[in-house]
Amino acid sequence: MKKSLVVQKFGGTSVGSIERIHTVAEHIIKAKNDGNQVVVVVSAMSGETNRLLGLAQQIDSVPTARELDVLLSAGEQVSMALVAMTLNKMGYSARSLTGAQASIVTDNHHNDATIKHIDTRTINELLEQDHIVIVAGFQGVNENGDITTLGRGGSDTSAVTLAGALQADECQIFTDVDGVYTCDPRVVPTAQKLDVVDFPSMEEMARKGAKVLHLPCVQYAWHHQVPLRVLSTFDVNDGSLIKGEVGTHPVCGIAIQRDMAIVCVHHDSLSSLTKQCQMLGIEIWNVIDEADWAGVVVKHDACAKLELVFSDKIRNTELVSLLTTVGLQAPHLVARSCELLAEKHIDVRYISTTNQSAMLTIAPQDVVEAANVLHSAFITSDEVIHEPVIQASLG
Amino acid sequence: MKKSLVVQKFGGTSVGSIERIHTVAEHIIKAKNDGNQVVVVVSAMSGETNRLLGLAQQIDSVPTARELDVLLSAGEQVSMALVAMTLNKMGYSARSLTGAQASIVTDNHHNDATIKHIDTRTINELLEQDHIVIVAGFQGVNENGDITTLGRGGSDTSAVTLAGALQADECQIFTDVDGVYTCDPRVVPTAQKLDVVDFPSMEEMARKGAKVLHLPCVQYAWHHQVPLRVLSTFDVNDGSLIKGEVGTHPVCGIAIQRDMAIVCVHHDSLSSLTKQCQMLGIEIWNVIDEADWAGVVVKHDACAKLELVFSDKIRNTELVSLLTTVGLQAPHLVARSCELLAEKHIDVRYISTTNQSAMLTIAPQDVVEAANVLHSAFITSDEVIHEPVIQASLG
Numbered sequence: 001m002k003k004s005l006v007v008q009k010f011g012g013t014s015v016g017s018i019e020r021i022h023t024v025a026e027h028i029i030k031a032k033n034d035g036n037q038v039v040v041v042v043s044a045m046s047g048e049t050n051r052l053l054g055l056a057q058q059i060d061s062v063p064t065a066r067e068l069d070v071l072l073s074a075g076e077q078v079s080m081a082l083v084a085m086t087l088n089k090m091g092y093s094a095r096s097l098t099g100a101q102a103s104i105v106t107d108n109h110h111n112d113a114t115i116k117h118i119d120t121r122t123i124n125e126l127l128e129q130d131h132i133v134i135v136a137g138f139q140g141v142n143e144n145g146d147i148t149t150l151g152r153g154g155s156d157t158s159a160v161t162l163a164g165a166l167q168a169d170e171c172q173i174f175t176d177v178d179g180v181y182t183c184d185p186r187v188v189p190t191a192q193k194l195d196v197v198d199f200p201s202m203e204e205m206a207r208k209g210a211k212v213l214h215l216p217c218v219q220y221a222w223h224h225q226v227p228l229r230v231l232s233t234f235d236v237n238d239g240s241l242i243k244g245e246v247g248t249h250p251v252c253g254i255a256i257q258r259d260m261a262i263v264c265v266h267h268d269s270l271s272s273l274t275k276q277c278q279m280l281g282i283e284i285w286n287v288i289d290e291a292d293w294a295g296v297v298v299k300h301d302a303c304a305k306l307e308l309v310f311s312d313k314i315r316n317t318e319l320v321s322l323l324t325t326v327g328l329q330a331p332h333l334v335a336r337s338c339e340l341l342a343e344k345h346i347d348v349r350y351i352s353t354t355n356q357s358a359m360l361t362i363a364p365q366d367v368v369e370a371a372n373v374l375h376s377a378f379i380t381s382d383e384v385i386h387e388p389v390i391q392a393s394l395g
Numbered sequence: 396m397k398k399s400l401v402v403q404k405f406g407g408t409s410v411g412s413i414e415r416i417h418t419v420a421e422h423i424i425k426a427k428n429d430g431n432q433v434v435v436v437v438s439a440m441s442g443e444t445n446r447l448l449g450l451a452q453q454i455d456s457v458p459t460a461r462e463l464d465v466l467l468s469a470g471e472q473v474s475m476a477l478v479a480m481t482l483n484k485m486g487y488s489a490r491s492l493t494g495a496q497a498s499i500v501t502d503n504h505h506n507d508a509t510i511k512h513i514d515t516r517t518i519n520e521l522l523e524q525d526h527i528v529i530v531a532g533f534q535g536v537n538e539n540g541d542i543t544t545l546g547r548g549g550s551d552t553s554a555v556t557l558a559g560a561l562q563a564d565e566c567q568i569f570t571d572v573d574g575v576y577t578c579d580p581r582v583v584p585t586a587q588k589l590d591v592v593d594f595p596s597m598e599e600m601a602r603k604g605a606k607v608l609h610l611p612c613v614q615y616a617w618h619h620q621v622p623l624r625v626l627s628t629f630d631v632n633d634g635s636l637i638k639g640e641v642g643t644h645p646v647c648g649i650a651i652q653r654d655m656a657i658v659c660v661h662h663d664s665l666s667s668l669t670k671q672c673q674m675l676g677i678e679i680w681n682v683i684d685e686a687d688w689a690g691v692v693v694k695h696d697a698c699a700k701l702e703l704v705f706s707d708k709i710r711n712t713e714l715v716s717l718l719t720t721v722g723l724q725a726p727h728l729v730a731r732s733c734e735l736l737a738e739k740h741i742d743v744r745y746i747s748t749t750n751q752s753a754m755l756t757i758a759p760q761d762v763v764e765a766a767n768v769l770h771s772a773f774i775t776s777d778e779v780i781h782e783p784v785i786q787a788s789l790g
């Protein structure tokens with residue numbers, strides 16, 4: 001019988017000290033003792049990537065991309081060796097592999113590479129010999145044999161791509177929170193941990209600002225049907241399992257995205273503004289097309305780039321926050337949301353819906369109160385279940 | 396016309412900070428601007444190997460050999476990237492390569508591997524594209540693709556082996572001293588830098604305690620006829636060039652080896668003592684065979700190991716120092732050496748000669764005075780040239 005295979009990913013905080021690496025080893029050993037084959041993906045120890053970047057920036061504010069990848073990839077090489085040593089010391093045979101050794105082949109895009117394919121032969125051989133395999137996250141190798149790194153969220157991507165290539169039964173992302181919450185608990189103290197989330201809802205949550213998982217990681221897992229589990233390194237519980245296509249929650253959660261801006265132009269300039277965004281690689285979150293003006297909603301930190309090439313056309317830029325209710329009922333709750341927020345004198349500037357989400361553009365100072373109002377109505381008190389839903393007429 | 400090719404090696408102190416790496420880059424650029432192809436071998440930044448070892452030893456006093464190599468090899472990966480970045484920033488195209496990328500293939504002996512062969516194709520391609528190539532010292536890869544390290548003096552070995560494989564015109568070992576001296580200048584203040592040293596003399600100096608170059612490095616260079624140059628990173632001069640078979644100095648230098656011990660046994664036990672040393676991998680520097688007892692001269696730190704398995708046979712252990720005069724005239728100077736030392740009431744315990752050296756065993760407290768006496772007579776005042784040599788009758 002084929003053993004089940006689990007991929008576990010531990011981030012920088014989880015491997016941040018020898019003591020924490022011991023805790024990580026206990027999670028790994030538990031999975032192994034449960035009868036699984038185990039592949040572990042690790043990030044660099046927290047602080048290490050910044051230390052190495054600091055050295056590079058003493059040399060050059062924009063260091064050579066190829067050499068920066070050589071430098072930064074040393075970070076995971078240290079943590080993977082320490083994790084393997086710890087497991088060996090605890091009586092479990094472990095072997096560490098760099099991205100190159102694990103045959104994680106990427107494109108040539110240094111500092112932001114994309115995984116093209118993984119040749120799993122080495123890992124499978126080691127698993128068949130009953131080793132636990134520790135793989136460096138965040139890194140790969142291009143077809144010339146040069147070291148590459150994957151850019152932001154890279155270790156999650158490494159883990160889920162490995163899980164897909166190995167046809168793993170589950171990909172477990174260990175982090176410093178114990179699962180996916182209905183909303184950011186720092187904003188909404190009554191936010192609840194979700195035991196199970198369907199892929200479409202998780203994708204929409206990640207897309208609209210939930211920080212627990214990077215969007216490409218969720219998308220890859222969904223596309224390859226790899227069940228994803230988010231759980232805490234420092235806590236013992238089952239976390240949140242992300243799988244399947246159909247949600248069980250009428251409203252799954254509320255995603256918050258701060259530090260956004262509406263960039264306003266004359267109506268006639270809208271198409272050239274959106275073209276500029278595309279050329280600069282700036283993501284457009286919403287397009288507003290009013291009678292006398294138009295605008296796009298983008299991340300605030302993209303505004304400077306846009307102003308540099310488009311300043312003569314930009315009328316003004318306004319900071320906003322986005323609040324997105326996610327779930328199959330969400331599009332039907334827009335009118336009720338506006339009503340509830342109006343009671344608190346919170347102005348909803350624009351609304352944009354998909355078939356499973358409703359995104360409200362509001363003023364930054366209103367975001368905490370608005371999130372609590374909607375969470376309380378649609379999640380804590382399950383208002384959606386007890387009231388007939390109202391079809392939203394706003395688009 | 397084939398360009399000349401220089402291999403330069405910089406140790407941990409030389410790459411110990413961003414500022415020092417800048418100085419290193421200037422040496423590299425000078426060689427490049429002189430019209431050479433340049434391959435550079437770097438160690439880990441000073442302190443880094445100890446930092447990594449410290450992390451490993453928090454986990455396990457004897458960490459897994461394979462994983463220790465993975466861990467330590469990250470050290471050179473950092474320094475090679477920083478050196479390459481610095482050169483790029485200064486307008487010179489540089490590419491760094493790990494031991495694996497440079498195809499430095501070793502045996503399977505983790506932590507103390509031996510280089511089996513180097514496939515120079517990648518390096519040669521990069522050189523032909525006019526890049527400066529920076530290679531991680533101290534590391535290689537075994538035939539399974541596992542990272543290995545070479546053990547003590549490994550970066551020097553990497554450099555000289557690369558120089559041999561690439562048929563380099565010169566292998567330059569940059570260090571914190573500016574060349575090979577006639578004696579350790581901290582012991583003999585009048586010691587002189589040697590501009591040229593022949594391979595046989597340098598090998599004997601290294602074998603008998605001169606620390607400037609590791610013995611296997613000298614032996615490899617000699618065997619492959621790679622001219623070796625020792626020079627300082629922090630000083631501008633031509634250092635010492637080691638080449639050729641024939642010495643130009645009647646006495647080339649005086650090597651000092653401290654912390655040695657005579658392990659004394661009954662005459663009958665001598666052969667089993669030497670066999671024990673062989674089994675334990677303990678090098679025997681001299682064998683003494685007197686009428687009523689016998690002994691071997693070994694490094695003092697090997698005594699504990701020997702006592703563990705042979706304590707019942709060992710009569711006593713005595714700390715000594717060795718002073719070796721190296722050069723073609725050296726064996727003929729034994730009697731004169733004893734005469735000069737006797738004048739200073741320094742007792743020469745044992746004498747051992749080769750065709751180009753004379754090793755005197757003396758008490759540790761006499762080593763400084765004895766070295767100065769012999770250096771003054773045979774090197775500073777060139778006594779050997781002005782006096783007829785006396786054939787030594789001691790063996």
